[in-house]
Amino acid sequence: MKLGEGVExxxxxxxxxxxxxxxxxxxxxxxxxxxxxxxxxxxxxxNMLTAAGILESVPGPAGGYRLAKPSERITLLDIVLAVEGREPAFRCGEIRQRGPVRLDASAYVKPCGINAAMLKAERAYRAALAEVRLSAIVADYVSEADPRSVAAGCAFVARYQRPQKVHPNQVPPSKSER
Amino acid sequence: MKLGEGVExxxxxxxxxxxxxxxxxxxxxxxxxxxxxxxxxxxxxxNMLTAAGILESVPGPAGGYRLAKPSERITLLDIVLAVEGREPAFRCGEIRQRGPVRLDASAYVKPCGINAAMLKAERAYRAALAEVRLSAIVADYVSEADPRSVAAGCAFVARYQRPQKVHPNQVPPSKSER
DNA sequence: GTAGTGTTACTCGGATAAATATTGTCCGAGTGACATCGG
DNA sequence: CCGATGTCACTCGGACAATATTTATCCGAGTAACACTAC
Structure with missing residues (x-):
């Protein structure tokens, strides 16, 4: 029961x-x-987030990453599953069948009760994560965190974000930063 | 997000x-x-279960393991925490402070919102596991599983369990098996 | 001045190694049962 | 026949490798910006 450090x-x-x-x-x-x-x-x-359709990657100079969809449509569950894998944490190895007493396969049609209980708990975990949208995380951060931290974060974003090349029929954005 | 195989x-x-x-x-x-x-x-x-107070171990011949308390007082959460460790799966490394912009420590008095969300989900997970008592697992197994499997399990228990030496003032159990 | 073209610097992406945690195995300490011996 | 005693076999417990997973690093493919040249 340990999440990889990369999730954070x-x-x-x-x-x-x-x-x-x-x-x-x-x-x-x-x-x-x-x-x-x-x-x-x-x-x-x-890269895993990109493969999961959460981010988009743009190669070349002025390239980088950006969200593939609005932050209201991204949940913590999406990110966790993309990084840690979609399979449940508890995998029933059906060890109840591996003992010395080899019963007929028809004796094991009912799913393992232990497995059911563990998976139910994991569904609760995932449901809790699915209720948290990325937009809510950002909103909470902006409203609750220390203003200095928020200002530093915004400054960092403004400093490093790269505007994309505009197509001819589009109006170029204001040349505010760098 | 992967539970060890030993939990099962x-x-x-x-x-x-x-x-x-x-x-x-x-x-x-x-x-x-x-x-x-x-x-x-x-x-x-x-051994970990023993250290957590879930099992008791008896050394010597006719020794072995037994539950340290009635199965109604043992939950799946107890077992999972004993085997996998008590610390939460998501550990906030406070990477928000590790960037190049070193703010004053007073800017980080509020806990990380991401950490709060992850821990809340994990509390839901643990709460779901805490609601399942070992006695319920056994009862479900006895009532729901195939009778042949139940019979085989009971036979295995009867075959390998070792009655303990009785103290003089106690009446010895019926010498039913072996 | 403008369009075309070649170079270049910057990006992501996957293949490759080190570190760590998990899984599996072994041998030793301890304890109660059993057989033996003596009364 | 009953009790004490020494031996022994069986148990758990922790120390010791092998494997798998995670973490970290490096180098290559691709792309758009930029500078240069020609018109």
């Missing part, structure tokens, strides 16, 4: 990416620097 | 030990044989 980083990265405007992106190296983790290792987890 | 064995062992009468014990080797797992490795988990 993944959630923090997603929360920070929720603060970038529009289609702008943020490089993985900047995210790694923001939290003091290994850049190369963080990319692995960000 | 530990729960099954506890359920089987709930079937031994009174103060009788069952050797760890018999439990290992019942589920087809390594005897030496199972002892490690049984």
């Amino acid at each position: 980083a993944a959630i923090h990265c997603a929360a920070m990416l929720a603060g970038v405007d529009g289609a702008a992106t943020m490089p993985g190296a900047a995210l790694a620097e923001a939290f003091g983790v290994s850049p190369s290792y963080l990319l692995k987890h960000l | 064995a530990a729960i099954h062992c506890a359920a089987m030990l709930a079937g031994v009468d009174g103060a009788a014990t069952m050797p760890g080797a018999a439990l290992a044989e019942a589920f087809g797992v390594s005897p030496s490795y199972l002892l490690k988990h049984l």
Whole structure:
């Protein structure tokens, strides 16, 4: 019963990416620097989030990551499952059948009660995570955390986010930062 | 997010030990044989259950393990925590403080919202496990599972359980088995 | 001045190694049962 | 026949490897920006 250390980083990265405007992106190296983790290792987890459809990655200069969908539609469960895997934590190995007494297979049609109880508990865990949207995490952070921390976070985002190349028929964003 | 394989064995062992009468014990080797797992490795988990006050161990010949308290007072949560450790699965490393912007410690008096959400989910998980008593597991098994499986389990228990030496002022149990 | 083109620097992505936790195995300390011996 | 005693077999308990998983790192493929050149 131990969650990988990358889950925490993944959630923090997603929360920070929720603060970038529009289609702008943020490089993985900047995210790694923001939290003091290994850049190369963080990319692995960000890659899993991308494969799960939570993030989008843009290659090349001015590339990076951004949310693939609005933060209201991303839950903590999505992130945890993407990083830790979708299979349940408790896997019934059917050890009740592995003893010396080999009964007929028809004696084991009923599912293992222990397995059922463990999976029910895990469903409760996942349900609790599914109720927390990324937008709620960000809103709570902005309203509850120390204003200095919020200001530092916003400054970091503004400093490192890279606006995307605009297509000719689109109006370029205001050249506010750098 | 992966539970050790020993958890399943530990729960099954506890359920089987709930079937031994009174103060009788069952050797760890018999439990290992019942589920087809390594005897030496199972002892490690049984030892953890003993350290947690769930089981009692009796050394010497006719020794073994038995429940340390009635099965109504043992929950799945007790067993899972004893085997997997009591600390929560999600450990907040406070990576929000590890970035390049070093704010004053007073900016982090509020707990991390992400950590709060993860711990709340884990509390739901543990609450669900705490509601399942070992006696309920056994009762469900006896009433729901295939009668052949129940009979085989009872026979196994009767075959391998070792009655304890009775003190002089106590009446010896019926010499039914072996 | 403008369009085309080549270079370049920056990004992600996957393959590769080190560290750690889990799983599995072994041997030793301790204890009560059993057989033996003596009364 | 009953009791004391020494031996012994059986138990758990912790120390010792092997394996799997997690963590960390490096190098390559790809892409868009940038500078340069030609028109």
